[in-house]
Amino acid sequence: MVLSEVLFSSTCGPPISANTAVSRDVGVHGHAVSPSWAVKAAFKKSSAPPRCLAVSDSHVFAAQDQKAHVHVYSRPRGNQEALVPFQERIRCLALAGDVLVLGTAEGRLILWETCTGRQATTPPCHVQAVSCLAVTPFHLLSASDDSNINVWSLARLLEFGADVGHEPDRILSNHRAAITDLVVGPSTHASTSLCVSASKDKTCILWNHQSGQLLRTLLFPAVPLCISLDPCARALFAGAEDGGLYLVELFGDKPLLGSRSAELASSLVQVDSPLGVADADVGAPSCLALSYDGTLVFTGHPKGKIMRWTLTDDGHPAEMANLNAAVTNLVFVPLVPEERRYQVVNVVKPNQTQRQYTFTARLQGLLDLDAQFTERLDSTGIHSHQLETAIASLVASAPSVRNDSYLQKEIDELRSIVEEQKALHKATVQYEGAPKA
Secondary structure (H helix, E strand, O other), rough: OOOOOOOEEEEEOOOOOOOOOOOOOOEEEEEEEOOOOOOOOOOOOOOOOOOOOOOOEEEEEEOOOOOEEEEEEEEOOOOOEEEEEEEOOOOEEEEEEEEEEEEEEEOOOEEEOOOOOOOOOOOOOOOOEEEEEEEEEOOOEEEEEEOOOOOOOOOOOOOOOOOOOOOOEEEEEEEEEEEEEEEEEOOOOOOOOOEEEEOOOOOOEEOOOHHHHOEEEEEOOOOOEEEEEEOOOOOOEEOOOOOOEEEEEEOOOOOOOOOOOOOOOEEEEEEOOOEEEEOOOOOOOOOOEOOOOOEEEEEOOOEEEEEEEEOOOOOOEEEEEHHHEEEEEEEOOOOOOOOOOEEEEOOOOOOOOOOOOOOOOEEOOOOOOOOHHHHHOOOOOOOEEEHHHHHHHHHOOOOOOHHHHHHHHHHHHHHHHHHHHHHHHHHHHHHHOOOOO
């Protein structure tokens, strides 16, 4: 079986030209990247701004431009499943497992459990709008137009009965202008938890987000608008306002990180030469995504084009598609999906007043529905068969009479040997103490 990489794109705004080859209603496309480029899916009636598209193995989530709505599309059925309203306009979103995290224009975070409908909302945690989000298995990072980055514990945000008004674990605050993009590395270890933030102050800062340590500051000739780490977090790709795609090797001949780095973390690194520059009619990239092996870079542009860059010396991109509207998001679907025992069929709309906690999903795998599974699922308390099995295992593990008699025999033999040794020792002492003739 040949694995195919799938890249989802979104557009925002009116058509650029009267191009009848591209449907005006389609706002989200699914493209097969390998073995050949082709459109595999199309979802209508969506206008998602940058950092407002998230894709799971079953659904596509697209927040709408200047609105408090999220459109939910079913990937298996190929249609729009739900329109989910919220109280505030959505500026960015990200998926943490089955939890959709949303950043609002008022600086709040909204966490929606898509399988249960449970919703948790924080008070305004940023002075200005939340501009981008990044998630790890244990942490949530939120960046804002106020130039700060908040690091949160996902477990604390989702804890039952917790005070959602608590402060973040730490605040990263070395930027001097609005954050334009934020990415995290694959490692979850405390010493190698790498994240990178891009800002309108023309810098990208490398952080250890668990310790809050600033690792290195990169200065670009133009504002970095979108960034991405390669799959091994050994290189940083940045699309800048000047139309250039920049490649920064973190562990090259002159390592910027780690014990082999010759400079202090406070040393500023000037990034001058781009890997390549897009033509003027293409414009600056608004979004960026890397292929599964990190050898191909795809950028989306406000003039409707998706470009592919290869890691060669000439660095000139090739046009892959023209969507006739501003391309705002590029998201790769994992090549090998996470193995799970359940599948999400329909999302459950968020409900803050809901008092019951019901998990809605389809169980995966073979189930003996007409026998043990159904019987135990419908039983009250612990099923009698499970009790019988537990009692039988305890009886089987108990020592038998034969084993007890064998052990008692060994004890008696050892005791007789000890008594013989005592008698021999006593006789020896008496012989040594007797008067000699």
